[in-house]
Amino acid sequence: MSRINDVGGVVGFPAVVQEPDEPPFHADWEAHVFALNGALIKAGVYNLDEFRDAQERMDPQAHLAASYYERWFTAITTLLAEKGVATPAELGG
Amino acid sequence: MSSDHGSSAISERVRRVEALLEQRGVIAAGEVDRRIEEFLAGGSPANGARIVARAWVDDGFRDRLLADANAALPEVGLSMAGGIQEQRLKVVANSATEHHVLVCTLCSCYPIALLGPSPSWYKSEAYRSRVVRDPRGVLAEFGTTLPDDVRISVWDASAESRYMVLPVRPAGTGSLSETELAALVTRNGLIGTALL
Helix, strand or coil: CCCCCCCCCCCCCCCCCCCCCCCCCCCHHHHHHHHHHHHHHHCCCCCHHHHHHHHHCCCHHHHHHCCHHHHHHHHHHHHHHHCCCCCHHHHCC | CCCCHHHHHHHHHHHHHHHHHHHCCCCCCCHHHHHHHHHHHCCCHHHHHHHHHHHHHCHHHHHHHHHCHHHHHHHHCCCCCCCCCCCEEEEEECCCCEEEEEECCCCCCCCHHHHCCCCHHHHCHHHHHHCCCCHHHHHHHCCCCCCCCCEEEEEECCCCEEEEEECCCCCCCCCCCHHHHHCCCCHHHHHCCCCC
16 A cells, blocks of 8 residues: 555646755754764664655654654654654653 | 744754764764765765766767666766665666656655755655656746657656766757866756756
């Protein structure tokens, strides 16, 4: 069964919006989330496929509502909890 | 940088998780900052442009690039092995009769080593869902209109396989040097949403 990320060919999405002179990250925390993920994969806490899976199994509504790096951070904290690196309370918002 | 409440809340949370992981020795102190610097200093469309310019001036390189891009990249000092895992690269050549465009319908796979960070539109549901169903319509939104008899191929990247477009060399550039040619190559040209 396809998941919410599998949007190829799905109808109903609007026109593509380009942002002129877009920066690589729109906020510092996005850069930190990006780098944190690389560091955790490098450290063997989880692998790239597990990371993608953790994003793809987000609640569909939450997935669509989240920004790109919010999805990344959700996946990171999901995996840190599942791997027993930290408790959900420690990772909580 | 945004300073609205939602953004500052997640910003604070990211900082806390990062500090916790450093404290527990899961990641080394300063590693995140080092990785950010490395990433921002790394790939940029200039890398892809260098490959394209070489392919325009050197037919042998062009043939090797199209046959096995991973093996050809070291000739211009580049590699697909710098990331989390080595990625297979396929370079697809535009011509008068065929146009190529890249997407990752499942997420955001992109040749970062050669093009740098991907633009938000590349990661958007709008682009990912529609370019495979209506490439001509999406290209038109980028101001790119192709004759009806030009065949369009859409390449869907994955975690293991990345693609890059080799654009058509613009007419009237016969006298330009390789460096001058590279300066003509744009990011969207390498993705296939623009012509040069």
